[in-house]
Amino acid sequence: MTDTAETIRQQAAARTIRLEVARYRPEQDGEPVFQSYDVPLMDDWAVLDGLNYVKDRLDGTLSFRWSCRMGICGSCGMNVNGEPRLTCGTFFTEYGDGPIRIEPLKGFPVIRDLVVDIDDFLVKLQHVQPWLIREGEELPLTAEYAQTPEQLEAYKQYSMCINCLLCYSACPVYVLDPDFLGPAAIALAQRYNLDSRDQGDRFDLLNLDEAVWGCTFVGECTRACPKHVDPAEAIQRYKLTAAIRSILPWSRR
């Protein structure tokens, strides 16, 4: 590193920002408590960099999930100043001088500190059969199924989901009633419903009070989604499909 770069770094590090982090250590805390840490206020740092600084330099006992640091793995979702965000894509610059309040994703049981239990979602995800269903073909599938760009376009948006669960945390229906199938699971069901290669039928899984009809269309899932999946759209579209199919039983999709 050159001397100038080092000087800039030192000067920058002199400025700090306060992170108020929710701590929950089941062996000692009955409920979450906040703990404050001052970390260097770097323009190019994301909230996740701040948490890693805490973990590496200030307090090794802090627990949180992360992996890719580039908005792909979907594991770093947390509540940042009250909003569900990917902490690797949420930068200090958004918050001025701070403080920044970091809590676990709302709507899920907390295992420790910022780590939440997502088993409920994993069960729901599997429930909607998020894979290509083919009729009358032996496994493993070996044939090639070509698609036109238009056929790809029909479901591509829904395939961008990274299972980060920000949409569940943003959804007041899910937070009040955990039986609701929820935004991402329905969007992923639509990802396969709209795929020209899929021959499955998810009508009985989706046309339920706890599935698409549980949605009251608040629309906050779509705002929270970092991948522009637009789960609210997926759900409203399926409501229309389900309504038409209920009236005209022989029509599909």
Next chain:
Amino acid sequence: MTTYHAKRDHLWFLRNRTYTVFVARELTSVFVAWTIVYLMLVIDAGGPPSFAGEPWMIAINVVAFAATAFHAITFLNLAPKATVVRLDGWRVPAFMIQGGNHSAWLVVSGIVAFLVLKGV
């Protein structure tokens, strides 16, 4: 494994703007229902009912009109989410679907107003 379950938040709808607008949209349904009841009274009486000119009635109907308009506009603006129209691979943009809905709404309102006011 002991996990922490947050307590139910009874004021969730005050936590952000989208939640509040959503709850307002839902609550205005009451006024939409009232507007329908009032319209049926008008049709039944073959003109405005006798109490229509009372100040409290006018107040209720002014509020009901505003609430119904808010409900209809926000509701129709959401329509493109449910109706994804593709013409030859081209997705019809949201503003066109909204525009179509609002135009249809105006036409229907015009017809209803014509039929009701004709009797006055």
